[in-house]
Amino acid sequence: MRELELYYGPQHLGMVGNFSITLNVEGDRIKKATANPGYLHRGFEKLMECRTWMQNFPLVCRINVVEPDHIELIYSMGVEKLAGIEVPEKGKYIRSIYLELARVASHLFGLWAYSNMLGFDTVANWAMYHRDLILDLFEELTGARVYHIYIRPGGVRRDFPDGFEDKIIETLHTIGGKIPDYNSTFFDNRLFKKRTKGIGKLDRENAKKMGAVGHAIRATGMKYDIRKIEPYAAYDQVEWDVPTRKGGDAYSRLLTIRDEMIESVHMIFKLINKMPKKGTVYTKTPNPFKWKIPEGDAYVRCESSRGELGLYIVSDGGKKPYRAHFRTPSYSHGLTILENILAGEDIADVGNIMMSLYVVAPEIDR
Amino acid sequence: MNDLKQKIEMAFDSIDINIPEDNRMIINISKDGVISILSYLKNAGYEHLALISCVDLINENEFELVYIVSAYMKRDDEFHDREKQNIIIKTRISRKKTRFMTVINIFENAEPYEREIYELFGINFQGHPRLKPLFLEIEYEMPPFRKNFDTRKFVDDMFGNIPEIEGH
Amino acid sequence: MDRNKLIKWIKTPAKMGNKYSLHAVYFCTGCGIIEIPPTITTRWDAERFGVTPAATPRQANLFLITGYVSLKTLKSIIRTYEQMPEPKYTVGFGSCPINGGMYWDSYNTIKHLDKYIPVDGWIAGCMPRPEAIFIAVTHLWKMIDNDMADGYKKYRNNYDQYRANQEKVLGSLDWPPLFK
Numbered sequence: 166m167r168e169l170e171l172y173y174g175p176q177h178l179g180m181v182g183n184f185s186i187t188l189n190v191e192g193d194r195i196k197k198a199t200a201n202p203g204y205l206h207r208g209f210e211k212l213m214e215c216r217t218w219m220q221n222f223p224l225v226c227r228i229n230v231v232e233p234d235h236i237e238l239i240y241s242m243g244v245e246k247l248a249g250i251e252v253p254e255k256g257k258y259i260r261s262i263y264l265e266l267a268r269v270a271s272h273l274f275g276l277w278a279y280s281n282m283l284g285f286d287t288v289a290n291w292a293m294y295h296r297d298l299i300l301d302l303f304e305e306l307t308g309a310r311v312y313h314i315y316i317r318p319g320g321v322r323r324d325f326p327d328g329f330e331d332k333i334i335e336t337l338h339t340i341g342g343k344i345p346d347y348n349s350t351f352f353d354n355r356l357f358k359k360r361t362k363g364i365g366k367l368d369r370e371n372a373k374k375m376g377a378v379g380h381a382i383r384a385t386g387m388k389y390d391i392r393k394i395e396p397y398a399a400y401d402q403v404e405w406d407v408p409t410r411k412g413g414d415a416y417s418r419l420l421t422i423r424d425e426m427i428e429s430v431h432m433i434f435k436l437i438n439k440m441p442k443k444g445t446v447y448t449k450t451p452n453p454f455k456w457k458i459p460e461g462d463a464y465v466r467c468e469s470s471r472g473e474l475g476l477y478i479v480s481d482g483g484k485k486p487y488r489a490h491f492r493t494p495s496y497s498h499g500l501t502i503l504e505n506i507l508a509g510e511d512i513a514d515v516g517n518i519m520m521s522l523y524v525v526a527p528e529i530d531r
Numbered sequence: 532m533n534d535l536k537q538k539i540e541m542a543f544d545s546i547d548i549n550i551p552e553d554n555r556m557i558i559n560i561s562k563d564g565v566i567s568i569l570s571y572l573k574n575a576g577y578e579h580l581a582l583i584s585c586v587d588l589i590n591e592n593e594f595e596l597v598y599i600v601s602a603y604m605k606r607d608d609e610f611h612d613r614e615k616q617n618i619i620i621k622t623r624i625s626r627k628k629t630r631f632m633t634v635i636n637i638f639e640n641a642e643p644y645e646r647e648i649y650e651l652f653g654i655n656f657q658g659h660p661r662l663k664p665l666f667l668e669i670e671y672e673m674p675p676f677r678k679n680f681d682t683r684k685f686v687d688d689m690f691g692n693i694p695e696i697e698g699h
Numbered sequence: 700m701d702r703n704k705l706i707k708w709i710k711t712p713a714k715m716g717n718k719y720s721l722h723a724v725y726f727c728t729g730c731g732i733i734e735i736p737p738t739i740t741t742r743w744d745a746e747r748f749g750v751t752p753a754a755t756p757r758q759a760n761l762f763l764i765t766g767y768v769s770l771k772t773l774k775s776i777i778r779t780y781e782q783m784p785e786p787k788y789t790v791g792f793g794s795c796p797i798n799g800g801m802y803w804d805s806y807n808t809i810k811h812l813d814k815y816i817p818v819d820g821w822i823a824g825c826m827p828r829p830e831a832i833f834i835a836v837t838h839l840w841k842m843i844d845n846d847m848a849d850g851y852k853k854y855r856n857n858y859d860q861y862r863a864n865q866e867k868v869l870g871s872l873d874w875p876p877l878f879k
């Protein structure tokens with residue numbers, strides 16, 4: 166059969182985000198896939214060098230649209246480490262609760278994209294609606310739906326408003342109560358299983374070799390989670406477990422995501438119960454216009470909903486960062502792993518596999 | 532960490548290791564030693580390449596390449612100290628002769644990182660199978676992440692004098 | 700159907716048809732795309748306004764530019780725009796296409812989208828809320844009624860200028876001019 170070159174994206178119905186893959190196909194089979202990123206390259210790290218430490222906050226959160234909160238966190242962690250700032254106890258709890266909410270919202274967005282791709286429109290509508298409920302919480306807390314700029318060096322911007330904890334609990338009960346429905350319509354559905362089982366297989370050896378992190382490696386059975394390995398915020402204060410699966414295919418990855426979402430909901434309940442009632446939520450930092458950070462470099466990392474997120478940051482003792490480099494989980498997922506596991510699959514499964522790896526294009530391009 | 536430090540110091544001479552805080556180790560090495568130390572660390576179990584970065588030290592007329600490696604877990608559900616550790620390997624190359632060796636043979640996911648550094652800093656990785664542009668659409672007069680590339684001036688020059696559409 | 704509009708329907712059926720069936724191209728150009736899924740699903744339900752995503756540009760007449768436009772994206776935006784059949788309407792969503800927004804000093808994003816393709820309306824904000832899309836859509840209706848949404852005519856009449864601007868930033872384009 167003749168080999169054809171097929172352009173998948175950036176304007177394509179099966180593509181979530183501004184990303185493109187060039188496929189060499191023979192019939193319906195993919196022979197070779199070449200990722201073609203760069204549609205969203207803005208040169209963030211260069212722009213950061215021209216702005217002061219505080220000015221960078223509105224900028225960095227735009228690196229990942231789907232969950233800007235972890236990017237804020239990692240940048241704050243970097244600044245805190247360089248400047249030697251401590252976070253007060255209550256600030257840590259609020260950070261954890263906020264980040265877990267962001268994780269649930271982001272997973273729901275992923276669920277929307279995934280079920281939309283497989284043709285489960287009902288589930289897609291549910292997921293989007295439930296995500297919106299969480300965005301309403303964010304709006305009340307921070308004033309913005311998507312880009313919150315809530316975490317700052319030394320803690321968070323403001324305390325929870327009165328009765329906010331109850332609202333979180335109520336919202337999460339609404340979402341949690343829907344999980345049996347999600348299961349019966351989607352995760353236990355025969356069609357879903359047929360479309361995902363054995364698709365996009367990534368075994369342990371290859372996953373390690375190609376730098377898989379996050380749910381991609383957890384779906385092969387390893388409990389690799391930075392929240393456990395190097396706890397930050399208040400993740401070491403409560404009991405929780407890392408959900409894993411064995412299969413390593415799209416099905417296991419999706420179920421890992423679902424289990425993670427449920428685990429996050431439980432974790433938020435525990436964190437709210439244990440959160441100190443009184444106390445400050447942030448440490449005072451110097452005047453942002455004059456703030457100089459001592460010379461040095463640091464590497465910090467955290468677990469975003471896609472996997473290990475890192476930041477290598479260098480200061481030359483001035484008002485602006487000298488160099489910052491984000492290590493984003495989608496980078497190896499979207500460029501190395503995707504290219505490798507697409508070979509041999511069907512064209513119909515490209516979007517499916519890409520979403521199961523949770524590739525977000527702006528995170529790759531930065 | 533200290534055991535590892537001793538072991539590395541035994542195996543390599545002329546190497547500068549310090550441990551600034553728990554779980555972070557910084558290794559400064561000359562550019563010939565990078566490949567051997569990376570493969571040494573990989574064999575010692577640090578098989579996850581987290582990041583390859585580059586810093587333009589324009590005052591010293593050098594580029595600093597930074598490799599950050601860490602370890603996956605040994606057992607699926609036991610947490611050890613080893614996964615906590617991040618090892619930062621730094622090496623310097625001259626800003627004039629921007630050539631270096633690729634590390635794809637050791638870490639497969641180094642490929643896009645090296646391509647990115649090639650594009651944004653102009654460092655040529657020898658032995659890399661496809662050193663093609665990754666992100667950029669047009670050619671800039673100088674790789675844009677270098678410190679002497681002034682983006683504001685570039686923006687003024689390039690986008691500032693594009694005329695409005697007139698007439699209708 | 701609204702009885703008062705009956706006369707309008709009889710007099711200008713094409714205009715009314717265009718107005719109430721805006722098919723938006725499925726193209727995620729920037730971070731503004733994150734507000735499109737809530738808009739087209741149950742909570743805001745854009746289909747009440749006749750706005751629905753279309754798979755290919757050949758069946759679409761509304762192009763929502765959702766966010767910053769890097770040079771590589773600009774190329775695909777131009778190609779997509781040129782593939783759409785006339786009449787077609789463009790709306791810039793967010794501050795970035797208007798004047799560069801927070802990437803005003805980035806070397807890889809363009810600052811004023813209307814210098815490269817015609818834009819009929821803008822939605823300001825970073826990022827605008829979903830409601831803003833509906834306000835924009837109702838404004839667009841008015842503009843279509845009054846023959847003011849004529850970006851595509853402008854593109855045809857001033858094609859030389861547009862093409863020259865496009866080539867200024869992208870180098871020579873590898874497809875032939877749309878209009879001679």
Ligand code: SF4
Pocket residue numbers: 227729730731765766767792793794795796800801824825826827
């Ligand atoms: S205007 Fe703001 S939200 Fe919209 S694309 Fe630009 S930075 Fe993103």
